[in-house]
Amino acid sequence: MGDDWYERQQVGKDLTCLSEPHVHRYFAANFFHLRGRDADLVIDFGMGLRPLRPCLDLEVNKPVIAVATHIHADHVGGFHEFETRLGHAAEEAAFARMADQDTLADVFRGLSGAVSQAPCLSWSPEHHHIRPAPLTQTVDEGDVIDLGDKRLRVLHLPGHSHGSIGLLDEEAGLLFSGDVIYVGGLVDDLPCSDRALYRHTMQRLIDMEVNCVYGGHGPAMSATQMKEIARQYLQGTSAKATI
Ligand SMILES: [Zn+2]
Ligand SMILES: [Zn+2]
Structure with a gap:
């Protein structure tokens, strides 16, 4: 146990994708470590x-x-382990509390088969809570995170949740899209979701110039794939997530 909990995949010269293969597929997300010259970026946890x-x-x-x-x-879940924590202002209060109503950790606890293997001895899902991780800085549309040799622009892409952001490396044409868009059933029916805003976000993605998109779930997408998923959403024909 331990080191083998996270699956690590080198997906670019300076980019590693991590995932949790023992977590129920609905909660098994992608998160990323992007190495820069002057600083490293970790996207999701x-x-x-x-x-x-x-x-x-x-x-x-x-x-x-x-x-x-x-x-x-x-x-x-691992956000609290880091000292410099950035997120969108719309969810600032929620990051400080990590209440179930915002994180949906209670849904995870209620799943049968929440994990296929216990992460440590004597672990049980009903005791799992997300630790508070107050933001040290809020970000919003247009802000730039500078790693020295790479610059990532913050895109505010609400719809799945109010504070959903993407990070765009314009020079490399890379977009980290979180749960805004990915290959698989999209989620727009949560208390924090807003379908009208989501539609606006999808139109933005259709108009965006990128080469490769790393979603919060599923495999990487080409721009063509991303735009097709966005079009399907606007047409009401996209896949819906099921637990
Ligand atoms: Zn997710
Ligand atoms: Zn989500």
């Missing part, structure tokens, strides 16, 4: 069932910027 930070091969004394794409439990 899994369920927090095992310590994440020691598994990231971080360099001593190199700054680490942690960015949460949104408030849900499958993305913010």
Whole structure:
């Protein structure tokens, strides 16, 4: 147990994708470690069932910027392990509390087969809570996170949740999209969802120039795939998530 909890995949020269293969598929998210010249970026943090930070091969004394794409439990469990924590202002109060009503951790606890393997001895799902991780800085549309050799622009892409953000490396044409868009059933029926805003977000994605999109779930997408998923959403023909 421990080191083998997280699956790590090198998906680019400076980019590692992590996931939790033992977590129920509905809560099994992708999260990312992007290495920059002057600082590293960690985007999302899994369920927090095992310590994440020691598994990231971080360099001593190199700054680490942690960015949460949104408030849900499958993305913010390990957020508290990092000192510099960025997220959207619309969910600032929620990050400070990590209440079930915002993170949906109670849905995870109620699943049969929440995990296929216990993350540690004597673990049981009913005791799992997401630890508060107050933001040290809020971000909004147009803000830039500078890693020295890479710059990521913050895109506010509400709909799945009010504070959902994407991070766009315009030079490389890479978009980290969180739960805004991915291959698989999309979720727009949560208390924090807004379908009208989601439709606006999907139109933005259709008009966006990118090469590759890393979603919060599922495999990486080409721009063509992303735009097709967005079009299907607007036409009302996209897949819906089921637990
Ligand atoms: Zn989500
Ligand atoms: Zn998710």
